[in-house]
Every structure is written in structure tokens, then in C-alpha cells.
Amino acid sequence: MAAAANPGSTAAVEGDQQKTRLQVFANVFKSYMGVMPIVTAALAPLLTAMNVLPIYEPQRKALATMAGMLGFLLLAWLFYVRRTIALGSITRGYRSIFNFLPLALILASIGCYVAYASTLDASVSAIQHDNPTQTRSQVLETWTANHAAPHMLKLQLLYLSMFLAAEAAFVMMAMREYAIDVRGITEREWMYGEQDGSEPKLDETPATVMIAK
Numbered sequence: 001m002a003a004a005a006n007p008g009s010t011a012a013v014e015g016d017q018q019k020t021r022l023q024v025f026a027n028v029f030k031s032y033m034g035v036m037p038i039v040t041a042a043l044a045p046l047l048t049a050m051n052v053l054p055i056y057e058p059q060r061k062a063l064a065t066m067a068g069m070l071g072f073l074l075l076a077w078l079f080y081v082r083r084t085i086a087l088g089s090i091t092r093g094y095r096s097i098f099n100f101l102p103l104a105l106i107l108a109s110i111g112c113y114v115a116y117a118s119t120l121d122a123s124v125s126a127i128q129h130d131n132p133t134q135t136r137s138q139v140l141e142t143w144t145a146n147h148a149a150p151h152m153l154k155l156q157l158l159y160l161s162m163f164l165a166a167e168a169a170f171v172m173m174a175m176r177e178y179a180i181d182v183r184g185i186t187e188r189e190w191m192y193g194e195q196d197g198s199e200p201k202l203d204e205t206p207a208t209v210m211i212a213k
Contacts, residue, residue, distance in 0.1 A: 043071075043163065043167070044064070044067035044068060044071050044160075044163035044164075044167070045064040045065070045067050045068035045071075047163075048060060048063055048064040048067060049064050053116075053159075054117075054120060054140060055120075055140070055159070056140055056143060056144040056149055056152075056155075057140055057141045057142070057144075058142070058143075058144045058145040059144055059152075059156070063156065063159055063160070066160060067159075067160055067163050067164075070160060070164060071163065071164065071167055074164055074167060074168060074171070075167070075171055078168065078171045078172065078175060079175075082175055082178070082179070085098065085172060085175045085176070085179070086175070086176075086178075086179035086182075089176055089179065098172075098176075101169075101172060102168075102169040102170075102172045102173050103169070105165045105166070105168050105169035105172070106165070106166065106169045108161070108165040109161075109162050109163075109165040109166040109169070112158050112159075112161045112162035112165060113162050115158050116155060116158040116159055116162060119151050119154055119155055119158060120155060122150070122151060123149050123150045123151045123152070123155065124136055124139050124140065126150040127139050127143055127149065127150065
């Protein structure tokens with residue numbers, strides 16, 4: 001009756017809940033990451049800037065920028081479709097797909113790395129074949145500033161895909177934890193309880209029940 005008599009208060013509470021959705025997800029996402037020191041979406045540009053992977057030096061800033069921008073856009077999109085991921089991960093017939101999709105993305109990331117390394121070696125070898133005085137480090141440091149390198153587009157796509165696939169896998173796994181936290185499921189219930197999900201039901205909030213009465 002109190003909620004029905006004061007609809008403004010109920011609206012304010014619902015508004016606060018709306019405003020903190022992304023904050024709640026960020027907290028769960030941060031907790032799921034454990035000891036990892038940075039947000040996954042920032043991992044690609046950071047590793048690129050740190051010269052962790054071999055790359056044509058003139059392309060480093062461009063790839064770091066694109067990897068960061070696309071990484072955050074991917075994170076935002078996966079949050080945008082969080083309902084589909086949450087329901088699909090517990091719905092019979094789709095649950096197995098959502099269970100193995102992160103693993104498939106991890107394997108895709110590994111495959112992209114292997115393909116990238118192989119393609120980069122082929123690209124540098126092709127340049128050295130026509131320029132035998134150039135060392136590998138010299139080719140990587142200066143070549144693409146004034147010349148187009150062989151397989152350049154393929155290298156860029158593989159490089160970005162390597163990070164984006166890994167990020168997508170990580171965010172999807174974090175999204176599952178976010179859904180569990182939102183539903184208020186204990187670890188014991190999640191591990192051993194019935195998770196059919198064929199007919200998901202929305203829980204009624206106390207405010208909704210009071211208004212209905």
C-alpha cells in the first residue's frame with residue numbers, strides 16, 4: 001500500500017536501479033577478472049604499445065587505436081545483448097552453444113595468432129628477397145612508412161581478430177557471472193541446483209507485489 005500511495009518514490013528507486021546497471025556489471029566484471037590489473041578492452045592497445053608482439057612499426061599506433069576502439073565497442077555490444085546471453089546460457093537447446101562459444105573464441109584467438117605470425121614471416125621474407133641487405137628488424141621498423149608491405153591487410157585483420165576474439169570470450173564468461181549475480185543465485189544452487197531455463201520466469205520485485213495488492 002505504501003508503494004501504491006507514493007508512486008514517485010517507486011519511480012525514483014527504479015531510476016536509481018537503471019542508472020547503476022552498468023556500474024553493477026563493471027563491479028562484477030572487475031571481480032571476475034581477479035588479479036588481472038587492467039580492463040580486458042584496454043589489453044590490446046597496451047600490449048601493442050609495449051611492443052609485446054612483432055609488428056610493422058609504422059602501423060603500431062594505428063593498430064593500437066583501432067584495437068582499443070573496437071575492443072570497447074565489442075564490450076558495449078555484448079552488454080547490450082546481455083539478456084540474450086543470460087537466457088541463452090540457461091535455455092535447453094542453446095545452453096551447450098553458449099557453454100562452448102567462449103572456448104571456440106579462445107581457439108580462434110590462438111589460430112589468429114599462429115596465422116598472424118606465419119603471415120608476418122612470409123611478408124618480411126618477401127621484402128628481404130627483393131632487398132637482401134635489409135635485416136628483419138630494419139624491415140619491421142621502417143618499411144611500411146614509405147612502402148606497402150605484402151599481405152598488409154591480412155596482417156591487420158588477423159592482429160585485430162586475435163585480440164577481439166580473446167576479449168569476446170572473456171566478456172561472455174564474465175557476462176554469465178553477471179547474470180548469476182543479478183539473479184541472486186548462490187554458488188551451491190548454481191553448481192547443483194536445477195538450471196532448466198526452458199521457461200524462464202521473471203521474479204516479481206517486492207514493489208511490484210505491493211502495487212499489485
